[in-house]
Amino acid sequence: MxxxxxxxxxxxxxxxxxxxxxxxxxxxxxxxxxxxxxxxxxxxxxxxxxxxxxxxxxxxxxxxxxxxxxxxxxxxxxxxxxxxxTTFYPVEVKPARSRRPNNLIRIMTANVLMPNRNYKGLLELVKQHQPDVLVTLETDLWWEGKLSVLENEYRHTLKCPLDNKYGMHVYSRLPLEDAAIQFLVEPHVPSMHALVVLRSGVKVRAHFLHPAPPSPTENPDSSERDAELLVVAKSVSDKNDPIIVSGDLNDVAWSETTRLFRKISGLLDPRIGRGMYNTFHAGFWFARWPLDHLFHSEHFTLSHISRLPYFGSDHFPMLVELVYDVTHGADQQGLEADEDDLEWAESKIEEHEVEESHVHEPGK
Structure with a gap:
């Protein structure tokens, strides 16, 4: 040798x-x-x-x-x-028994990449997949103008156009109530919070997030991202309402922080037992990770989940369809936090002097 x-x-x-x-x-x-x-x-x-x-x-x-x-x-x-x-693991979220339209919510999340100009590609995906709620990230005033055609069908909106790659918009066919745009940890990074009213009248507490990642060009460490994720997790942890948290969390599904978020919030991950659904980087097949997430409470079962085609962004869009079914979902259970997890989460939150009470709780 x-x-x-x-x-x-x-x-x-x-x-x-x-x-x-x-x-x-x-x-x-x-x-x-x-x-x-x-x-x-x-x-x-x-x-x-x-x-x-x-x-x-x-x-x-x-x-x-x-x-x-x-x-x-x-x-x-x-x-x-x-x-x-992977499919070798038991699913955490049950498959839906039926697609009852009144209790169904179809959410599409798309990080558009602010300099990307292929708005027609995104509009075509929206037309094809007909989400009830579209969440766009990195959307500035240019993107807001191009997506304004959606408002004929998506009459309920939340808009926060920014030119710093943290703009955010929500377009919804379903009514939005008690909505708020907040800057929980960083003054240039928004989050959106609202009640989404299903066709049946059920009100779902929704939080849409896009915290800044740890990187040499963004934040030198992950404390800002972690604090935002965990303070939202803590704010939903003791609630019995139907809850959805979605967005580009700038963290992979298998990280300690995302795992800690799941433990503190008690929310479920529909990807468990189904696949990775790697959404970033769309341009490099050999270096892709699941950065775009949707977590939900046990009130929902899964009707559909897919990664949508490329439209010019560095992220693929994600599409998740959930069915509100309290009876069928009652015995679903995610991760549980122990004392060490609670202390670790609290220490991360305290680094940025943000508190659970700062998170808007729609419907409260």
């Missing part, structure tokens, strides 16, 4: 161990939290290392078993995070 190949494998094995273990460090720095994202890629890398080590290393050497043990451990670790987002 070439000494050069051996050294390369040693270096790559320890690099794999570092990128695998680093996200376990509860540090908010972007360069730490960024390693939450490519777990699928790290899983593939781990498998590649196992194969390469099996081919090139000498099994009579103790170091070979150490290196293969590290690669196998990393592979199993990443599989553990990814597995719930």
């Amino acid at each position: 070439s000494v050069i190949i051996y050294r390369i494998l040693v270096v790559l094995t320890y690099v794999l161990a570092i990128v695998t273990l680093l996200p376990l460090w509860r540090h908010n720095a972007w360069w730490v939290r960024g390693f939450d994202f490519p777990r699928l890629q790290f899983m593939a890398f781990s498998f590649f290392m196992l194969v390469a080590e099996a081919i090139f290393l000498d099994f009579s050497r103790y170091s070979t078993w150490v290196m293969m043990g590290i690669a196998l451990g990393c592979f199993c670790f990443h599989v553990g995070w990814i597995l719930p987002y």
Whole structure:
């Protein structure tokens, strides 16, 4: 065996161990939290290392078993995070028994990419899939003007056009009541909150979010994003109302923070047991992650979920159709928070002096 190949494998094995273990460090720095994202890629890398080590290393050497043990451990670790987002795992949300129109809500979420000019592509997707509620992100005044044609059918709207890539709009066929636009953590990052009234008259508490990501060009750490997600999670945690939280959360489904959000809120993830539905980056098939989310309370079952086609953005749109069915959904259960989770969430929220009472609770 070439000494050069051996050294390369040693270096790559320890690099794999570092990128695998680093996200376990509860540090908010972007360069730490960024390693939450490519777990699928790290899983593939781990498998590649196992194969390469099996081919090139000498099994009579103790170091070979150490290196293969590290690669196998990393592979199993990443599989553990990814597995719930495959069809090999039990579903968390039951399939709907029927599509009863009066109790059905169809939500489409689309991060448009502000410089993107293919508004016709988005309008065509709306026409084709007929969502009850359309949530657009990164929409500025230009996009608001182009989407104004929707208001003939989508008469209920919330609008917050911004030129900083955090503009947000909601277009709804269903009535919106007690709506509010808030800037919970950062003065340039809005969120929207409203009661969506189903055709049956049932009122659903909806929160639409797009917190800023941890990155060298945005926020140097994840504390702002985490605080916004968790304060909303806390605000819905003790409610018995039907609840939906949706948007581009700038976090992957399998991260510690998203998992903590699910624990604190008690909301369900319809992707569990069904697939990853990777929505970003639309331009790179080898580097895609599930950044666009929809979580909901046990009042709903799932009628449909899909990732929609490319329309020029760096995100694919998501379409989720839920059926309000309290009886059928009653025994659905997500993750539960323990004392450590509650303390960790509280510490993240307190970093930015935002409180549960600051979150608008429509209908209260």
